[in-house]
Amino acid sequence: MARVRRPGTRWWVGAVGLVGLCVAAEVQPAYSQQSVSVRAALVKGSLPTDDPTAAAWATAAVSEFPMSPQVHWPVRITEVTAKSVKVRGLHDGTTVAIMLEYTDPSEDPEDAAALEFMVGDTKAHFAHGQPMAQVEGGPVNIWYWKNKDGKGSDLGAKGFGTLKPHAHQDVKAKGVYQGGVWKVVFSRALNTEHVAEDTQFQPGQFANIAFAIWDGKKMETGQPKEKGSEKAISSWWYFRADAPPDYSPYMYALLAVALALGFELVLVRRLKKGS
Template identity: 60%
Template sequence: ASEEPGSVSVRLYQLEGSLPSEDPNSSQWDSVPSSEFNLAPQVHWPPRIQEVTVKSVKVKGVHNGQELAILVEYADPTEDAADAAALEFMVGDKPAHFAHGQEMLQVEGGPVNIWFWKNESGKAVDMSAKGFKTLETQPHQDVQAKGVWRNGIWKVVFSRLLKTEDAQDVQVEEGEWRNVAFAFWDGAVVDGLVKEKGGQKAVSTWWYVRAEPSADNSIFGWVILGLALAAAFELVIVRKLRKGQSV
């Protein structure tokens, strides 16, 4: 599938039936267009980091009207237990900084929903935050994740229902834009210490994500009706011309 360089959004393309939510290497992903986003070291707040392993991430997304799946693919030369990835979403309409919804100058701060995956556990954790030191695991876990490392590439797929009953969760409506950000940790051990952990990570700023709306059958109905009327009108004109009548 084609790639969108310098992307600003992730489109969740609609598929019929079951999604490849448990298999990052499923052939279903092959035909899904990807978007690519650059990443940078987290340098705003301590503990800072000046150089990170993951420089960019390719993202694909699909949904079937009920469930969504988002695949992230990125380069990491080694598989380590502490390797990790996260998606972050704004919750509601209140602007939030991509750093855990932290309040900043001209940004009041607001709740965010974080989907976190770590290789060591192999599972997703559904989390919420409203700023620094407020990060917490939600009582009800709605997100699943599966990661596969092969030949220096991580592929991690996150999945969840489009809508949940949890007010702390991002709610995804077909056709509506939401804000999303990405973060990644290289868990390689260097001199006895994990290379990237906590605030030491590769991050993106806010971008956009949208579940593509279902095809509106009424539109196709109007198109078909228009074509039928045009054909009927053309038939009337042809008949009049054959009879020598003016049109």
């Protein structure tokens, strides 16, 4: 049977069909969103560096990252307590504070957590700055907290087995355990004098950050469940301390609007004269 096609309608049918498909695609996103960076907002007044439960933390943006067992180094573990960690950041232009929040069924003296950063512009392997075969890697700066110590430690490493405290201890840390959840706040000056050992934060610039968590629950052997390189870890993610407000983009936008308006007026006037 011969089909009669009406040329004027096929475009519209196709367009409606395509829009319908697009709407369906929007309803069912093909890929999920997850955090890739921690944002430390610039705040006025004092930072809650000693109080992980302070109301100010409720205003900080939350990022959540999955955690995995440390498997890279041979002294490994294949299952860990902390499956993910929530991270918040704040800074006041001088000091930066970063809070980790994660679940742990029990409070133990050996419970611990750490942040890791690259130092300078040289890339470093996320596992303690492990040496790489074809790339000259840099050191890492580790901010470490253990419950029984009740303070933060400022450490450096360039590969497993090289971890050692810095001569200068610039990092503070405070942990609070409530209802099966650890909240640990690390804080330090955005910039220090020890640029070869400490990570330096430039507001507005992205830095690499990684996380580690140890469940210090005492096992029947007398040893903690997670210790040393047997820990929950993340690979590198990003951290950024917000830069002070910059209003210049608004001025550039206004200038662009004025220029576009002027262009329009001239164009229309010319066209009218021509016609």
